Amino acid sequence: MPSNASNSSGLQRLIAQLAPLLIVSALVFALPVLLNNDFLLNKVARYLVLGILTISLGLSWGFGGILNLGQAMSFGLGSYAMAMALKLKTVPVHTGASGLPDFMVWNNVQHLPWFWEPFRSLSFAIAAGLIVPALVAAALGWFMFRGRVTGVYVSIITLATMVVINLVIIDQQSYTGGFNGITDLAQLELFGVAFDAYGRATYYLVAGCVLLSLLVAFAFTKSRAGLIVQAIRDHESRVRYFGYDVALYQIFVFALSAAIAGLAGMLYTVVMEFASPTFLGVQLSLSVVVWCAVGGRQSLVGAFLGAVLVAGMQGALSESAAFLETWTLVMGALFVLVVLFLPKGLAGLAQSTWRWVAQRRQAAGGAVARGVSQTEGST
Amino acid sequence: MDQLIEQIVTGLSIGSILLLVALGLSIIYGSMGIINLAHGEFVMLGAYAAWVFHTYLGLGLLASLVPIFLVVATFGWVIERYVLSLLNNRPLDTILATWGVGIMLQQAVRLMVGSELRYVQLPPALADSMNVFGIPISSYRVFLFVVSIALFGATWVLMNRTTVGMKLRAIIQDRSVAASFGINAKRVYALTFAYGAGLAGLAGALVSPLKSVSPDMGTGYVVDAFMVVVLGGVQSLAGTVASAFILGELSGGIAFLQNDTVAKTIVLLAIVVLIRFRPEGLFTARVRA
Structure with a gap:
């Protein structure tokens, strides 16, 4: 019987852990019913995509202990993969032979470069957006973790690598659109459904990917590999002495996180209708860290909500310049306070409040029970 | 031949600015293990302090150097005392906290004095140029070179020949043992951070006549200073000097060859490879795990 009891309590705990995830996803799916405004829905979809990006950082930072300051690199690569495919699908207006993208024509490129060719196929592009x-x-993880690079140095290397790729993309204007990025894209069409950036279909596509990424990330954190990754975060050498190949697990979580970020990048191109070097810029990459820290780096739902709330608030206030400047100041202060006093972010705050309430209720229930038994005893 | 000497002199000048900016960062990183992303903002504060002293109080740059050092050091002291000392066992979080502090400082300056560019006058006594090895060079750049070497000397003496420096070195070796000998680690850390911040402020004030002053001027400096510290090696002041001048000469040469993207890419990749294979820096002999 005891094993059965512990099993059912384990199942209960799993359900309790899944609950916030499912509730948040349900809210995300229900939003279009309440919000009958395509323009606003597009904005919300944008914040949801940034939420997926932040989930991916939470996976490597909160669970793997790898503070990747270049998370936007994977995001940008995914975004460019999608943009390249959608660019080739546009009806050519000013294009040269065989539908050459317009910026290539302006830069006197004669033929489509070899690495653009496979992007004529949308399925290739989607696969590339995840796999690249x-x-x-x-590869970067192999380079770092095989050499036992840890902590701050990981952050510096990831940041520097992202800046290098960003510089190359801006510099190679004739192949990448340079500073302007890739604009004037076709609509994404999958299984006969056209995804207009301002349409419901796109919103539900994003919402589905939110649910998918939350579930994949959640499943990973509960898997054996996920537990080992968390053990490495807490005490790397102890796990190594147990005989585990620490670098292998770190590389895996790093790559998984990058794939999710790549998915977010592809969706971002669909929602924003362009790809730009700012998508893999330092600014965005550091913002993701802020969102993740504010929401709670060790909670997937927390990281997601942190991004949606903070980015959403910033977006709402950015209409007025004066507001935005004060907001940046408040944002910096908020961030410092969260780092100092709420290392687990808002999710940690919610958890401890929940526990406190539960304890109070239990204590109160116990007191009542004791009172009842006392009155029973006296009679 | 003349061109070569000119290149070398330009490199020395860039190197001395790098050294000025990196010295404070090197002290803070080397002794406290804090990656201070607000360092660039301390540089910026120093530059603005120079501008304020000049515009509102009519003080010349040279006369205001000491007050600038004290003002920015006070900022540093407050930040260490009320933010960073709470993060003793969380080195990664100090990156985030100092970054947040940097944003606040930058934004506060932008709100108070606006984001337009400000200019600081060269000290009149140093406005002319002089001949070095037959090459005319502005006296102010020679002055910067001398000041950076002097500040390095002062810092070395402070670390190695004074009681505070000895206490700091004891804490670096083993904080709890040092504390059991009666060393007040908190106070020494606060002073160290304040000193590093003050040095950054001085650097900002000293470079302000050469470049325009703006709220986001610090960002570029913090990246450069980091490269100097990483290349020179943590806990090695001499390494910091060497790497500052190496990087100065290199960027002088790269500017001569003129391709910014290639130059930046090469430097960043070099840093990445350096961290991977020699995280202790090029000039550190001893390694302590």
């Missing part, structure tokens, strides 16, 4: 970031991350 993962492979780049795996």
Whole structure:
């Protein structure tokens, strides 16, 4: 019987852990019913995509202990993969032979470069949007973790790598659109459904990907590999002495996180209708860290909500310049306070409040029970 | 031949600015293990302090150097005392906290004095140029070179020949043992951070006549200073000097060859490879795990 009891309590705990995730996803799916405004829905979809990006950082930072300051690199690679495919699908207006993208024509490129060719296929592009970031991350992870680079140095290397890729993209204007990025894209069409950036279909696509990424990330954190990754975060050498190949697990979580970020990048291109070097810029990359820290780096739902709330608030206030400047100041202060006093972010705050309430209720219930038994005893 | 000497002199001048900015960062990183992303903002504060002293109080740059050092050091002291000392066992979080502090400082300056560019006058006594090895060079750049070497000397003496420096070195070796010998680690850390911040402020004030002053001027400096510290090696003041001048000469040469993207890419990749294979820096002999 005891094993059965512990099993059912384990199941209960799993359900309790899944609950916030499912509730948040349900809210995300229900929003279009309440919000009958395509323009606003597009904005919300944008914040949801940034939320997915932040989930991916939470996976490597909160669970793997790898503070990746270049998370936007994977995001940008995914975004460019999608943009390249959608660019080739546009009806050519000013294009040269065989539908050459317009910026290539302006830069006197005669033929489509070889690495653009496969992007004529949308399925290739979608696969590339996931696999390329993962492979780049795996290679970088192999380079770092095999050499036992840890802590701050990981942050510096990831940041520097992202800046290098950003510089190359801006510099190679004739192949990448340079500073302007890739604009004037076709609509994404999947299984006969056209995804207009301002349409419901796109919103539900994003919402589905939110649910998918939350579930994948959650499943990973509960898997055996996920537990080992968390053990490495807490005490790397102890796990190594147990005989685990620490670097292998770190590389895996790093690559998985990059793949999710790549997915977010692809969705961002669909929602924003362009790709730009700012998508893999330092600014965005550091903002993701802020969102993740504010929401709670060790909670997937927390990281997601942190991004949606903070980015959403920033977006709402950015209409007025004076507001935005004060907001940046408040944001900096908020961030410092969260780092100092809420290392687990808002999710940690919610958790401890919940526990406190539960304890109070239990204590109160116990007191009542004791009172009842006392009155029973006296009679 | 003349061109070569000119290149070398330009490199020395860039190197002395790098050294000025990196010295404070090197002290803070080397002794406290804090990656201070607000360092660039301390540089910026120093530059603005120079501008304020000049515009509102009519003080010349040279006369205001000491007050600038004290003002920015006070900022540093407050930040260490009320923010960073709470993060003793969380080195990664100090990156985030100092970054947040940096944003606040930058934004506060922007709100108070606006984001337009400000200019600080050269000290009149140093406005002319002089001949070095037959090359005319502005006296102010020679002055910067001398000041950076002097500040390095002062810092070295402070670390190695004074009681505070000895206490700091004891804490670096083993904080709890040092504390059991009666050393007040908190106070020494606060002073160290204040000193590092003050040095950054001085650097900002000293470079302000050469470049325009703006709220986001610090960002570039913090990246450069980091490269100097990483290349020179943590806990090695001499390494910091060497790497500052190496990087100065390199960027002088790269500017001569003129391709910014290639130059930046090469430097960043070099840093990445350096961290991977020699995280202790080029000039550190001893390694302590």
